[in-house]
Amino acid sequence: MRNTMLIAKREYLEQVRGRAFRMTTVGVPLVFALIVGVGYLSSLNLGAGKHLAVAATDSLMASEVKAQLLGDKNAKTKVDVLAPATAIDRTALVGQVQSKAIEGFLWIDTTPGQAPKATYTSQSSGDFITGGRLKSAVNHALLDAHLTGGGMKHADADALVDGVSIDTFQVKKDGSVVKSNAQASFWKGYVMAILLSMTTMIYGMNVARSIIQEKTSRIFEVMLAIAKPGDMLAGKLIGVGAVGLTQIAIWLVAGAAILFSPIAAAILTGDFAVHVSWTETILFPVYFVLGYLLYSSLFAGLAATCETEQELQMYMPLAAAPTWLSFSLILLVINDSNSFWSVAASFFPPTAPVIMFLRMASQIPPAWQFAVSIALLLVSIWAVLWVSARLYRVGILMYGKRATLPELVRWLRYS
């Protein structure tokens, strides 16, 4: 144990004192904030600033659609109206789209006695944002026309068509009912899941890189004469894991300082209010440690069988597949965080850390599910460590030749 802790301490100090640690501690949150910020800002202008034409056989309908489109302040749309429009007008509009004078035109056919038809013709086939806005505008206009045609006042019809906004509330375990914001909760869970998977992968990779470097520098033989391979692997995992926890602690403290600052308090209110519970605060480092141990032991075994970092990198996409799988399950989890597949994915050890945090974003799962998920993670960590320690024990003394699959099987049998 003494040697394990000495090796862990050396590993920890070397990494914490390194430039890479300082750069990632500051750089990762900045890059992350930049990505989220750029993503948010660009989403504000999605489908905005378009120059469109609305052509309809019914002038009133065309004006109403235009009013609806201009009513959406975010869209900043410029709308030309052509009504009543004819087949010749349609050909002219196609010409305008072709010459890029307009980005597209909406053609509404409201022949009496038939269901209204609308088509949108544009330069771009994948502009679903504008498509959605047009659909909403046409439906609003049609409903408005029907209601006013039936004798309702125009303002009343508008108010009815605009609908009501729904506030969401959540019943907590203690029975209290609190206002919730599904979108903010989702983004909070998403960000935590990304941070979790990113740190797990980064530090898992660090373990692998450290093993390859030691193998390349031939220090293993010196170390093996002093320490047992198991102590060396354990020391490495503990040391690098402690570096990860240090970095997470720095981020959490910095994050808390920012969140509790007056500026953040002014911004993060109302719809933007984000609440990180104690459960999440405690479980984040727990799932980090478990996820890290699972992936780093896997990477350690892989690294011991490789000769160079380049060789190791070839295996990485494969080893990281469960993390990508976790993110591909996002919609499934959001749709119903308590569905069979959501619960199963939060039990499956490779996807458990990320999925559990995505589930927690919408509803804190029952305690027994955490217990099962953590227990299964512990069992799988033990199993992966068992295999990796054997590969490590033999692999670190093998130089100059890449191990074949039959050789790896022999290492497992004989070590």
Place this chain on the structure above:
Amino acid sequence: MPVVELAGVNKAYESKVAVRDLSFSIDAGQMFGLLGPNGAGKTSSIRMMMGITMPDSGQISLFGKPFERESLQRVGYLPEERGLYKKMKVLQQLVFFGELHGLTPSEARKRATDWARKLEIDDALGKKTEELSKGMQQKIQFIGSVMHDPGLIVMDEPFSGLDPVNTKLLEQTLIELKEQGKAILFSTHRMDQVEKLCDSICLINKGEAVLAGRMREIKSRYERNRIIVEFEGSAAFLESPEIAEAKNFSGHAEIRLKEHGDAQKLLHEASAAAIIYRFELVEPSLEEIFIQTVGGKADA
């Protein structure tokens, strides 16, 4: 009580036998040379002594007890495949190795500094390993393997990569350690060093010990059939039927007699042909014994 003892040790890797029925022992205050051509099984034997690999059969004892990892605290090891943490400062690295061997940080620091002074590298203590020359790194590794005052020192090719000045320094240090009562085992290809430093040797080939014992005793087993002649005049005597092989270096000849060659007869022939300044019957060098024993049988 021998410090280290191997008794009937065997080790095979799949179909290749690395070590076969190897036995030898080293006492305290003894310098022992483990010799053999490349791939003979030297490193495999050393790795088993260090507990890095386990023997398939046979027994290894350290300090009078069957092998146990705790005994390694009293062993210093300089492997053939050397390495240091490149980004670490030299002193930090030595303190780390010292602590792994059971020293306290302050004691490890003191010993590292003393050893660095002794080996004339105290200027390097504050530098990162990657900033140092290969020879300097070798010295640091040497310090790392002896700073905990081990009773047994095992060194695989300890002189490779050292210049003549540092080789001399290391040789002198090893002699001092031997005089302090340490048992020292080293493997090398440099026969001149083995001849100069070792009390006993074990020559292994293809995993088997083909020659073992005290240096003097081994040499005495071999016939004195080499003659050094320094002369002036005709070298015609070098064509004598008593000679198996002769090398003439302008008045300095090295001769090997035939199996039953008569040295006295040759001396007569030589003195008849030239003025003889030196005619010395010498024992075979270790290199010759090595080549004679292993020659043509080595793998590499």
